[in-house]
Amino acid sequence: MRFQKLREKMIKNFSSANNPKIILEHFMENLAMYQMSGQEQMERYRVQDKPVPVFKLLTNAKDLLRYSPIRVKDLKIEQTHFSKYIELKIKVSTFKGQGFHFIAQELEEVKDEDEEINQIVSCSIYNMENTYDVRNFQEGQKFVVLDPYFRFGNDCSPFVKIEDKSKLILLQKNKSLKELIKGAIQEMTPLDLKDYGNKAFQQSDPQSAVSIYSHGITKARNALESQSNNQILVALYGNRAQCYQNLKQFELSLKDCEDALQLDPTNLKNQFRKAKALGFLDQEEESLKQLSELDENQSNQDIQEAIQEIKQRLNQKSGIYNYSNLIKTQAILKNKSDDFVREYIGPIQIGMINNKNRGVIAKSQIKKGQVILVEKAFSTNEQRQDLKFELEQTYVYLDHPGNIPLLRNTQISMLSAVKSSQWVKYLYNGSNGDLQVDLNLIKQVDTDCIEDYKISYDEMTQMVKLNQAECWPLNKYLADLKNMKKKSYKERDFDGKLSAIWPVFSFMNHDCYNNTQRFSIGDVLFVVANRDISEGEEITVQYVARNLSQAERVDLFQNAWKFTCQCDQCLKYQNIPQSLKEIMKIPHNKSLNDQQKNQKSSDMLVGYPFVLQYVIENDLNKHFLAEFHAMQQEMLAIYGLRKDVESFSKTWNYFKIHADIEDMCIIKMVSEKAFGKDSKIYQEISQSQKELFMTIFNNDKELYENYG
Template sequence: MAATKSLAPGSVPPSRPTKEQLFKTHKTHLESQDLSPDAPRPVKQPILAEAYPASTRSIRDVEIIPLSELRVEKHHRGQGIIVKVISPPFIGAGAVSIVEDEFGNVEKLAIYNQGDASILSGVPEGCLVAVKEPYYMHSGGDSDYMICCDHPSDVILLRFNDPIIPESLRLGPLLKSAADWRSAGDKAFLEKDFPTAVFCYAEAIEACGDDAAFKAPIHTKRAGTNLILGRYDAAKADALASITGGPGDWKAYYNAGRAAYGLCEYAASKEFLDKALQINPSGTGVRKQHERCLARLREEEHGDYNFGAMLASLSPQHIHLDRGSFLRNTRVAESKHHGRGLFATRALQAGDIAFVEKATLMPNQYEPSRASAALYAMMVRQLCDNPSLAQSVLQLYAGDSLERTGAEGTIVDGVPVVDVFLVEGIRTKNCFSAPLSTFEDTKPRSPAGRMAKGLWAHASYMNHSCVPNTMRSFVGDMLISRATRAIAEGDEIFQQYVPVNALLDLRTAVFKDNWGFECSCQLCVSERRSPRDKLDARKKALAAIERTGTKKPAAGKGGGAIATDATIRHMEKLAKQLEDLHEPDIYDALPRLALIYPCDWLVDAHRARKNHAKVVRYALQVLRNFGFNVPSGEADAADDSWDPREIYTTSGDASLMTVHIVLALRRLAEAYRALGQRDSAGRCIEAAQFGYTLVTGFENDSRVLE
């Protein structure tokens, strides 16, 4: 086979396939496509290194050129094309169709990132489209090119009577009257072809001129259809446009209230529903929706949630909870660390809710290999369907490599400008991995690796700290953030972006590579004072410990034997050597993350051999190595006056709360009970229960960890 010849960027192809050749190839693809309802539709995720901006110009402000003037691997800035679709679409990661211009030139057009609510997700044959500043690319073999529309706002579905359409492409109205278009919309609605129904109702509204009596019920129909499609901005606009001043207006306000509710604008929803009830006080549906709205407003005002009931209502098919966001305890402001951050609006104590936020966007996809693509696709499509989301989403940090035009989210040619590369940058810098629930995820027998990806816009403003003062957890699409220690009014609140590595160099690389910052938390700043030889020595010592622990499990895990006395002594020796490599002047009140693994190993090893005093010793060391204040030394460890419940209030500003703290406290309780120190055991259980509330977001029985 001859090698494919590549043209220099900006060249005009010397030859292109004929219409017959394009149709022959296209037919082969059409015969192979799977259009079954359950067929997974792939997503074309953008490669940020290949980013180019979305067009911000109107199709009426660019030069319209013929297809024959398209140049390979070029973004035709200041130019556009108008074409007719002359084939059914091939549906894959996008929709590929054959198109023709007014001069009879033909080409392939690939449209990506259109939502299910848009006709452009599978543009029907006969439709007319405009592409602004098109990108013409080589797509395979010799003479194989196509017009590629990555940005959904770069392609516009034209109305059939749009004056911009060239005369030779103009079909005239397909239907003769507004009534015909209305009937076509009704037919499409009954067939559940909702995007077509919306299009037909739009044509009916345009065709009827100034006939307000005819328009109002069409707006009502289109409002209802847009509600089904989740196009809440459009539904609200249609609902308000259907108001006539008559007794039937209750439905207009009801639809507007439902649309505002879908946008989580509960105060506005209540106002619309109040008006609906004034007109129709006996409306059962209106009253029920009004009660739902009041419940959301109470949650927004008071943060009063029944988390247990929320957890019980979850299922793999039901992850989106009907709840409001409680954000009053925090505000967004400029941070001395990285741009903007979240700050406490009142004093918080350990265990207090900092905020609870419903996901701005979160797909129901817990397969890790698909979760990122699913969130990206949802972000793009929701920004297209509901332009008001731009206010909360598009202002988030997207990395320093992506330039903004300032027009993102603005309406041009009737659609919002959506730059898919900017959206992907925002996703990568701001999304969270979330289990179905943190409570279930902490159980030892919970399925591993089942994580969705979601965007919580308010939480995205939180800056990172390796020793944060809050901890996040999840119940479905609700993110719960609780204070892990006292936070004064006006203080910045922090979270961990990812679980931190024990070694400074490794975690620094993670932050640099993924978010482009150097962590300035108390732990990182202090550890940078360590000489290079000490950092290297700790890295080497930890590697030796991990090799020993992996080769010889502590407590017969995986069917192996319980660790021998010799192995335990060896691990204790290695742990002591690593401890001696931590400078007291640096680590006096800081976590010693490298020591957590060997101390955990020793807790398990001594527990398996029922050496309860040693379990106490090393469980306390686990707490100490996470930065909590505990008795130091074996004599103090036996002191029955120590109260573990106070570690959350007496440990300073550099302690690190994790589920390992809960497990260590339970191991302590078990050992204390075996040693006859029942009061100490009881206090440890109470401390574990409190810690488990921080970990899971609400009160749960920590015995599930056993």
């Protein structure tokens, strides 16, 4: 019963979980219940004869230099904001449950009521009952939280959770954290602060280093001007610029570089940092020009690596990607969702498609192997290291147990990034297929053209169900194909697919003979043309695996997406005589013993020529018929076992028309086992597989050497 009530409350609060007015309303309800129960009087009576606990600062004052302020509006749900502090005062006095709970507000006074309400935040303090009591947390008490953790509550309400005594600083009425920091700074010179910042940077903590360098810059600028002091200021600006680059805050890095170069225009390190920052601010050509001028002899390794990195970004701007390098980069990142690649939208637009509502259409001709879309996921099923999941927080999703991580990450993304979640209203939810949408508006998240939109729990679960897509990580997909020799098809590991919401990709419709293929690196989706696409032609994808039978496909389309596929291939299949359909179903027969397998092979050897004759006579070979394609693959295996190279070659010539990379890898393995690497047919298949591989993956020789 408790869990059911909790779930009902979570669903009710879903679309307004981070609304400060709702947060305040919920708190006041809980406070009223606490007061009416008599617990407030009992708690005060329990402590009235005891001295008020005295706060002791458990953090070294010098360590406070590592922290910089953060506002309530900038707190991200389910994140610990390391090297940040938030300074608040209690607005509504505490009630005590499993911890101390209260509403707090930023210290800055504002006159506007709406602005004031946006400064409030719910706070809960745990594991400190033996250190403090309710008298420490009365209205007006000022306090600071270090490394604030903004937790998502079981009732779908976020709050600042404090469990570590060393992260809580109770301030005297007229004190502030700035005064404590000021006291620590007084004993340090700008050089001391530079060295202390260097130590934080060497400890892989650039955010703390930024705070320390900032204090050093302020102190150096306020000191008497001298040549030595200017050089320290140049170093402080430069070091902070490097930290900003590590944090991917390139605009701030560029500003620091320019300030440093005003003081010392000849400083090569800051010239290098400035040139590199420009490359990440859509000024790649200027960046490359400045970097080349800094290393005319091409002998500086750091500069040459930066040049290659900026060239890659410039290529990515045009839809050209080096997949080998991206796989290496992603491998060292903490989470799949960390940024490491530039998004790209090719010559496509969203429009209305006959019998399909909306779809994606080519605005100009697209060549085979051309990148059509590179898109970062809005949310994934990844259980990220920086997001903390607790069991009770998942009760809201009990009717979708398989999708809990994806649903939870989607909701958190929507609450944490309101602007970038506004596209959600345009995604298909079963009833809005004719809603017009501009592709550019979806990606331009700062536009004012999209109105504020709140989404309910039911709307979101339906949207996720209909729009989530699965995708192979490229390195796992290729490695699996390469190791196919060691495992049978049924023994292969198909776990590890990424399930995610990619907004633009969500508008692409299914076709059984899709003209694209997709793969992911990290949480970034790549959609590549697998054949030439004409201007005005629809861009299509596969919703299901190619090797499924027609019956399995029909069931999946209905159960998962509530539609019947009317693509050209399915319509052609409907007209095939039933007797031939029965023959084409033979490869999909399951659970066969040895005798049945032998009979299956005999039946296929007899029936295949009749199916092939019908396909040729009716000009169907240019159409992808899933069951016929599966039958051809089985026939190639049979001819391989029989060492019938002539029949194998003839079947291969038909099969390769619709073969993808996976198909070619399988048949390449079959031909090697049957006829050897020196055989003509093996060489032909190997060459076809290499040509397709290099076309799809932009002639990436290193990728082919590693996985081809």
